[in-house]
Amino acid sequence: MIGLSNSENGIVSSIAATKRLARAMMVSGGEFSLILACCNCVERQQQVLNLLTEFSSADIHEILLSPAADTLYTAITTAIGATQPEALMVRGLESVVEINQLIISTNIMRDEFRKQFQFPLVLWVNDEILRKLVWLAPDFKDWAASTIRFDVPHNQLVEAEQQAISA
Template sequence: MISLSDSENGTASSTAATTRLARAIRLSGGEFSLILACCNGVERQQQVLNVLTEFSSADVHEILLSPVTDTLYTAITSAIGATQPEALMIRGLESVVEINQLIISTNIMRDEFRKQFRFPLVLWVNDEILRKLVWLAPDFKDWAATTIRFELPQNQLIEFGQQAISA
């Protein structure tokens, strides 16, 4: 099981969330599943990914979306080619300029995800992207089990709030 030191890597709830994410990836076992990982901090996402790759035996691939990405399905197929990784993490949704169009096209193409991908797909989202998925891609979003939330540790929440105020 994954073990995180609270003082170094976040709160106990983040430890539980990381464990849930690792378990969801492991249980998918060669079949498509949609996993939503919600975290409002890009640095926190990277910390969780570092822990997963360090402690998980799964071959987890990662795609960082470009701001000009127009369809998620095409971005994935272009990046993985004919390979089928054990798991695929998608990051960078918050940076996509035409995010509404990307989400709508994802909902339209949702059946292709299940037909073509035999691995868990982890979408890293923030609260805003999660709301957009609910409104613009409800059928696709419904494929996901409960969203796994990665809360920022209290000291990072304070820093995040101060940065938002000064911006």
């Protein structure tokens, strides 16, 4: 019974977070905004993206970063060319080999994002990437209103596992 309750809570939580994401993209209204979507499971990201089509009519473009990506700005401009999508989702940050360098360069180039992109930019991050953004790109990270979470933070999972083991 507890498993079902937790599962139902997870579904309700995911739907609410997906609606928040759709609303955040809609509110942007053709201007740059940074939205951080935190999800520690890549499969869950895909589920959310599938669900998002039910809550948003926006033409959402998606970029999957290469592990060899060295700057976020260049990866985006190369992928979109001269087009300005209604919204852009960037996935794959967790697979970038030189992630620290990519994040530092993003912070340095942050003003170009506002100048060149007239759409909401959704960065899919996990807890580790989110921590790196806080430490390595605080100015860029501050542009995000709040982080929309799509799963339980890793430290809460560890605590729950430890409580279950000791019970």
